[in-house]
Structures are given as C-alpha cells and as structure tokens.
Amino acid sequence: MRLRPVGWGAVLVELGSTAEVRAAYARLAGLRAAGGLAGVVDLVPAARTVLVTGDRLPDLAGLLGELAGEPAVRPGPPVELPVVYDGPDLAEVAGRAGLDAAEVVRRHAAADYTVAFCGFAPGFGYLIGLPAELHVPRRATPRTAVEAGAVGIAGEFAGVYPRRSPGGWQLLGRTSAVLWDADRDPPALLAPGTRVRFTPA
C-alpha cells in the first residue's frame, strides 16, 4: 500500500489489486457508515486506488493495516438484472473469445459479479467477476450514443449504461432495470460492493 498526497485535502491510497481496493473501501465505508471518519467528504474507489477527500483526513495507514479477511461485499442477495441478449457486439465478442454467441451469453449470465467501483456517469458500476475468456478490449471507435440499459463488457469489467451516452464497451444486450433514478432513494441501483447477477430475460 502506498499513500500519495493529492493537493491540499486528499490522499490517494494505492493498492495492489482490485480485491485490495474492495477490502480497503469496504473498511472505510463501514467506518463511515458507523459514524466514524468525521471530516471525510468523499471515498472514491477505483481500479487500484481509493481516493479519500476531506478537510480532516484520518490516519489511513493505521486504519488500513491488516486488510486480509475484510469482507468486501455487501451482505444480502445479489441484484438480479434481467437481460435480453440481442446486443450488436455479440458476434464480435464470440469471435474474439473463440465461442459461439449462445456460449458467450451462457458464461456472461452464469458469473457472479461485484461492483468494484463506480464512475463515468452516475450509477455506472464497474463489475468484476467477468470470466477471463470474455475479457475483450473496448471497441476501437466508441459509439456516439449507447442507450440506457445497454449491457456491455470491456477488459476485465462488465457494466450497464445508466443513461444514454457515448460509449466504447462491447454490447451484449439490454436490461429493463433502472440503474439510476435521482428521485429514488437510493438513486443508484449499484454501489461499490453490491453483488450482481445477469439473468436471460
């Protein structure tokens, strides 16, 4: 673990793996949910880091020692996302993976996912748990518009576009689930640590 100061009111906690990020974020988020970490404004997990911002930062080295064994997922059943697998990139993904389209769907829907972090847009979760054979690069040219609910993969991640936006992920299908609704509490269906399953609709 490495602590990198960021300007005057933030520290970037650099970790060795996505799993360590999940554990570190789970510990910090748990402390904050229990009323600790006064002075911390935002905890932002990402692929290899957790950004901690605030006017009074805690002793992160002390808090994040001995991360092994930290439960990194939220308790409770996974969020089930029904998917119609008719995405425009199914054939390309199948070709890259050396599988047929039905097998891509079967493997995508068989995996257990966890939200590693959110970003790009409100409610956009980067899900880990994608089978290694489905790790394919982003499209060379991003689409200028991807519809809300589009289910995609890129690199080690799976995800769902919460709203219409430009996007470069390979699209496998679409879900009717509402990933983001600012008038709902909580607005985001997926938050860091949430477990997710895709089920063919």
Add this chain to the structure above:
Amino acid sequence: MSRTPAGRTPAGRTVAGRTPAGLTVVRAGPLTTVQDLGRPGHAHLGVPRSGAADRSALRRANRMAGNPEGAAGLETTLLGVTVRLGEARWLAAAGAEAEVTVDGEPVRSPFRAGAGATVTVGRARRGLRSYLAVGGGIAVPPTLGSRSTDRLSGLGPDPLRDGETLPLGPPTEPGDPAADPALPAEPVLRLRPGPRDDWFAGTGPLAAGPYQVQTDSDRVGLRLAGPELTRTRTAELPSEGLVPGAVQVPADGRPVLFLADHPTTGGYPVIGVVHPGDLWLAAQARPGARLRFRLVPGHTDHAVE
C-alpha cells in the same frame, strides 16, 4: 381548471404566464445555470460535486443578499443575465467585474429591487462568471441535496431559458457589502505536484508557463496550451479518483485543469493539484487568458507495510 400549473417542466419550473411570483428570465445569455455549493459525498456513485465554479464569489453574493452561503443563485457566463422579479427582494452580484443595473440604473450590491423590476448583470469586463444571489435563494427542487446544474452528468435543472420562471425562497434582510478580490491580468495558481508527477520527465514546464486557456474550456475544466509536459511512462493508468483543481495530462499532452463539474474518476495521470484557495482564479479565466503555476512542494508519498 387544472390545479397543475401549465407548462410545468420536469425540473419543477414554470414557463412565464401573466406576472408570476419568483424570478423570470428575460435574457438567459449564453450559459446561465442555477448553482449552490454542489453535491459532495456521492462521488463513489459517479456523481460529480458540481456547484459554483467560483465558490467564493457565490458565497460572497449570498452573504450580501442575506442568504446562507450555500443558497442557490445564478451563475452567468461572460455576457451576464437579465431577470424580472415577481416580488420585491434584496439581491447581490459578485464574481466577474460587470455592471449591475435595476431598470437601467446602476446599483451596488446588495441592492433592493421591487416587484416587476428588471435586474441586469452586464457583460463581464474582467473575469468570466458573475453570481447573482436573490434573497431567499432560487428554490427549484434539489437533486441529491443540491440545486446545482451539473453539465457533465446532467443532474440538476437545465440551463436557464428565456421566459421561464424560477421559484424563490422567503425574503431576507441584506448583509454587508463585500468587495470582490482583484483579478490579476495573469494569475499565478499555487500547485502541489502529484499524485502522478512521477509519470513525467519533470514539472519544470508547469512552473515555466504561461498556459493559455483554450476556447473548449467549460465548467468541467480548463483546457490549457503551453509548455509541453513529457510523459516518461507510456503504460495505461487505471482510472482513479479526481479532485477539483487536478491538472490531468491526457494523451494529446494538453493539460486539463478540472473545475466544478469534473468527472469523479479519470484515466490519465494527474501531474499536480491547484490550491483550493486559487481555484476561483481558474474559474474566472476566460478563453485566451494566460495563467501561471507556482509549484508548492508537499509531503512526499510513502509506502506503508
């Protein structure tokens, strides 16, 4: 007769009817938005903080108008705004240097305007963004605790349009006048190197400057042109969290200085971060303006076992 106001927009605002209470937009200008101090605490969901680009100016305007510092006001861009009051209020403007008038007569903040009065914040003579605070604040419904328009994520009310009417909170008593700080011709922003300055040949070019603000700059960030920053690591950086004031260097080598509507994470290395107390200088820098950085070393990062 329907009880629902005709022309109600999704943001809960009404399109001008007869002489509505509240604040009617006569001339929205190129970009006028509702801004308060934003929605901190949601970055882990991908929600930018947003809020006034020049937070100190919004606070100043609010204090003068008798509001809490975090009340929602109007943020204008270069050409100001014209509004008509449906009810008497104390108001105040701060930020960019611009003439403020009530029914054509110049006024100094705070000032009172009666029902039916027309208030104009003129074209910025210096700086870029003016803040118009109205006693009681702009009372559009909040989203995630904030009324700010976030130009990146689309949260909050749409930018103002001519003819629409915004609700106001209850009237206030005015605060004391407060002068805007002088805006230097070529501002110098304190910058602390890191967290990814080790991805570059050095921070020397940043300190050498100056950097010119490009025309594609916006509330997300200032696009800067100036001395080139040479990457020594070509690996792809896994996305990581960003803060306001972060100076990110994308593949094209043009630094981006992030402002209020910055994304919560980014995949290009951040070579340094501007001091929060100097961010207002960036928010008031218009396209074509030049600015410089003064490097302020901080604590070095350290490994922890």
